[in-house]
Amino acid sequence: MLGAGPVxxxxxxxxxxxxxxPVKDREAFQRLNFLYQAAHCVLAQDPENQALAxxxxxxxxxxxxxxxxxRDPSVxxxxxxxxxxxxxxxxxxxxRQRRCKGQRWTVQTCLTCQRSQRFLNNPxxxxxxxxxxxxxxxxxxxxxxxxxxxTAHPIPAQLPEEKVQPQSSSHQ
Amino acid sequence: xxSAVYHAFSQKEAKEFDVQQHMGAQxxxxxxxxxxxxxxxxxxxQALEDHLQRKAVVLEYFxxxxxxxxxxxxxxxxxxxxxxxxxFDIKPEQQRYSLFLPLHELWKQYIRDLxxxxxxDTQPQMIQAKLLKADLHGAIVSVTKSKCPSYVGVTGILLxxxxxxxxxxxxxxxxxxxxxxxxxxxxxxxxFISYIYGSKFQLRSSERSAKKFKAKGTIDx
Numbered sequence: 001m002l003g004a005g006p007v008x009x010x011x012x013x014x015x016x017x018x019x020x021x022p023v024k025d026r027e028a029f030q031r032l033n034f035l036y037q038a039a040h041c042v043l044a045q046d047p048e049n050q051a052l053a054x055x056x057x058x059x060x061x062x063x064x065x066x067x068x069x070x071r072d073p074s075v076x077x078x079x080x081x082x083x084x085x086x087x088x089x090x091x092x093x094x095x096r097q098r099r100c101k102g103q104r105w106t107v108q109t110c111l112t113c114q115r116s117q118r119f120l121n122n123p124x125x126x127x128x129x130x131x132x133x134x135x136x137x138x139x140x141x142x143x144x145x146x147x148x149x150x151t152a153h154p155i156p157a158q159l160p161e162e163k164v165q166p167q168s169s170s171h172q
Numbered sequence: 173x174x175s176a177v178y179h180a181f182s183q184k185e186a187k188e189f190d191v192q193q194h195m196g197a198q199x200x201x202x203x204x205x206x207x208x209x210x211x212x213x214x215x216x217x218q219a220l221e222d223h224l225q226r227k228a229v230v231l232e233y234f235x236x237x238x239x240x241x242x243x244x245x246x247x248x249x250x251x252x253x254x255x256x257x258x259x260f261d262i263k264p265e266q267q268r269y270s271l272f273l274p275l276h277e278l279w280k281q282y283i284r285d286l287x288x289x290x291x292x293d294t295q296p297q298m299i300q301a302k303l304l305k306a307d308l309h310g311a312i313v314s315v316t317k318s319k320c321p322s323y324v325g326v327t328g329i330l331l332x333x334x335x336x337x338x339x340x341x342x343x344x345x346x347x348x349x350x351x352x353x354x355x356x357x358x359x360x361x362x363x364f365i366s367y368i369y370g371s372k373f374q375l376r377s378s379e380r381s382a383k384k385f386k387a388k389g390t391i392d393x
Contacts, residue, residue, distance in 0.1 A: 051259060
């Protein structure tokens, strides 16, 4: 679920060079985190007006670009690269499963800029790429996650099952 | 098109498909409507009805066209982006002030977490230093001093911050656009009141977290 839990943990995990806690970075990450949750909050309150959520995500992207911060892929996938709007399948984008060259791809299409992203889905490849880094990240002590916004998004019934597994592995 | 847009799952089906239903039916319906509005191609109502009532509706043609359009420049078309109204339209004025209160709660928690505590013995210097780098979207700001007297006393939740301007929504659901130049703003958090001199803050909010502020001569307004 795209709540506060995986967001905080996954952004923290991306910092593989774990120094003694550089202060500026932590503040910047907190700010990114806050902007992401604010965009979700605004969309949950009012699904018609997506301009504000898009503005927040655009600000987020500019900050990350300016300060060169690495983001976890699971968070990057929910932002559109073209128009930088927040992608929620069922509301802002569509998700389909296709078969191409004998493999299963998930195709996400943003409805504003018609930009599509393709992800390979292989049921055998369960664990995610940075396993040795995950061991390193778990030893360090993560910040307490930010509290969830009050409302939850409806889970569309067409979400393929393979999507659930990578999210649960990033929980660990 | 006049039939029901949204119909909730019954209990049995919900259990079978393992779908959670937190929201009330109205909220869910709002989401479905928004999605439908986004996905429909841009034709007039008459043309849509026509399409649906005729029997021969060609469905397979659109995929090739989409692929051709995608080939142009995938690195962000700036002129087209701005044209697509990333900013506000007037409809948000129908959206009440109460819709942005959860955003304000979120902002309060974020600032509390940033400062690690409420008000024991922290010097105001630390809080100010952190506020410079922090994000102000969702804060309640008010204008204390300004060269233009009609701006003084405006209070509301900050929705957007651009290079020269704050966009604020007041309690009467009015969207106010206030220039930063020649204004002093007040931000309050948990008993700490900070004054922000707008003339020094003429930066986009993303640039602000990357810039180091030097203490130059004190300018009043």
